Amino acid sequence: xxxxxxxxxxxxxxxxxxxxxxxxxxxxxxxxxxxxxxxxxxxxxxxxxxxxxxxxxxxxxxxxxxxxxxxxxxxxxxxxxxxxxxxxxxxxxxxxxxxxxxxxxxxxxxxxxxxxxxxxxxxxxxxxxxxxxxxxxxxxxxxxxxxxxxxxxxxxxxxxxxxxxxxxxxxxxxxxxxxxxxxxxxxxxxxxxxxxxxxxxxxxxxxxxxxxxxxxxxxxxxxxxxxxxxxxxxxxxxxxxxxxxxxxxxxxxxxxxxxxxxxxxxxxxxxxxxxxxxxxxxxxx
Numbered sequence: 183x184x185x186x187x188x189x190x191x192x193x194x195x196x197x198x199x200x201x202x203x204x205x206x207x208x209x210x211x212x213x214x215x216x217x218x219x220x221x222x223x224x225x226x227x228x229x230x231x232x233x234x235x236x237x238x239x240x241x242x243x244x245x246x247x248x249x250x251x252x253x254x255x256x257x258x259x260x261x262x263x264x265x266x267x268x269x270x271x272x273x274x275x276x277x278x279x280x281x282x283x284x285x286x287x288x289x290x291x292x293x294x295x296x297x298x299x300x301x302x303x304x305x306x307x308x309x310x311x312x313x314x315x316x317x318x319x320x321x322x323x324x325x326x327x328x329x330x331x332x333x334x335x336x337x338x339x340x341x342x343x344x345x346x347x348x349x350x351x352x353x354x355x356x357x358x359x360x361x362x363x364x365x366x367x368x369x370x371x372x373x374x375x376x377x378x379x380x381x382x383x384x385x386x387x388x389x390x391x392x393x394x395x396x397x398x399x400x401x402x403x404x405x406x407x408x409x410x411x412x413x414x415x416x417x418x419x420x421x422x423x424x425x426x427x428x429x430x431x432x433x434x435x436x437x438x439x440x441x442x443x444x445x446x447x448x449x450x451x452x453x454x455x456x457x458x459x460x461x462x463x464x465x466x467x
Contacts, residue, residue: 187329194330197300198345202269205348205387212408218380219408223415225423227399234430242433243440245317248353250429251392253316256301258421266303271296273352278326297327298347309432314442321444350386354393
């Protein structure tokens, strides 16, 4: 209640107030979005595509993997709904150095931060332009999104409590690094069992999870069979993977190379000015 995060209220309010069309449902008058009704669709990239995603794509537009994956997510929804905007609750580990007086070095686990992001694509889909636009939208999020939860649940800011995103996204990282061959721990072959009571209610209509395991990027989309058919979600997941492959191809072929304004936080410059400036520069290997 110190007011440290009050300067973010205007930002989060503007994100939630932008109009977003509700997602289409296959069973609009069906039962509840219950935990018992949850089902999952899984799709993967090849090992070669995954290596390109992890180690080559970032060099083209100086992006982080979350920015690439969320660009593919936005395009996947556009192909399904025809809408250029989608509101997504992004989940992060929350371990960023948000407050200088707090040291998390001697702690274990995640300080999960969940915050809404309004993803908006250009009018015409072009991989480079879409990736740069989504990158800037994500980097505009203050303090890695931690302030949203503080304002909504601790500060109890009413403006942030009335709107709920229908989609969630969580990139879990490279699980291969956690359970490598030399690790003391290994993944158990048996199921861990249900994480939630079957009587519980799911928080989102669709939940996207990305991870890298056995050298391959894997996408899992969790949905409710009470609300969507399996073939609908399979088509949506395929849209995501198709858009992701287009981004990988665009960034790893040719001589594409570009910066965006967030790459230069100490100066005020827009994309048009940057493009004009770098068009005058010859880059040599």
